[in-house]
Amino acid sequence: MIRRRMTVAIALAIPLFSTACADAHPTSAATLAPAPAADVVRLAGASMGPPKFNVITRVVRVMSSRGGSTTTTPVAGARVKLTLLPLLKGDRVTPNAARYLSPDSIGTVVTDSSGQVGFYNIDVTRFRLEVLPPDGAPLPATTQEYGPPIGGTLHYSLSLRKR
Numbered sequence: 001m002i003r004r005r006m007t008v009a010i011a012l013a014i015p016l017f018s019t020a021c022a023d024a025h026p027t028s029a030a031t032l033a034p035a036p037a038a039d040v041v042r043l044a045g046a047s048m049g050p051p052k053f054n055v056i057t058r059v060v061r062v063m064s065s066r067g068g069s070t071t072t073t074p075v076a077g078a079r080v081k082l083t084l085l086p087l088l089k090g091d092r093v094t095p096n097a098a099r100y101l102s103p104d105s106i107g108t109v110v111t112d113s114s115g116q117v118g119f120y121n122i123d124v125t126r127f128r129l130e131v132l133p134p135d136g137a138p139l140p141a142t143t144q145e146y147g148p149p150i151g152g153t154l155h156y157s158l159s160l161r162k163r
Helices: 002-011 036-044
Strands: 029-032 052-066 069-074 079-085 104-110 118-124 126-132 142-146 152-161
Touching: 002 142, 052 126, 079 118, 104 118, 126 152, 142 152
Parallel strands: 052 152
Antiparallel strands: 052 069, 052 118, 079 104, 079 126, 126 142
């Protein structure tokens, strides 16, 4: 119990810019924030209970792609939804990892001016990231699913191409 309190106190020391979670999950915090320091991530993912991980996603628009070179620009105002999914046969997680029987939406966060969002202290399991472009943008939505991570902080860049 003492370890869990220490982890929460350290995690709250991360400077948050704004909170923009539309439908927050009771056991996970979805916030817009800079990537936390590596020592905070290690402490948050320590073996004090079920394993946790963080997802930092940057949403970009592909402007041009020629000769192996791609030009992108951040997409501010995109909505990123994180959904935890049931494990599949063959997925490897620690015995004390949370088990989901059906998809569980953690929340939807709006990207900042750099196109970035962060979800922190998430249960280790399969997950889906869905991106909806800002209203009126000529960009399609995109969805990506991922297998269970080992833990720590994962960085993803999701690209949107003009329709």
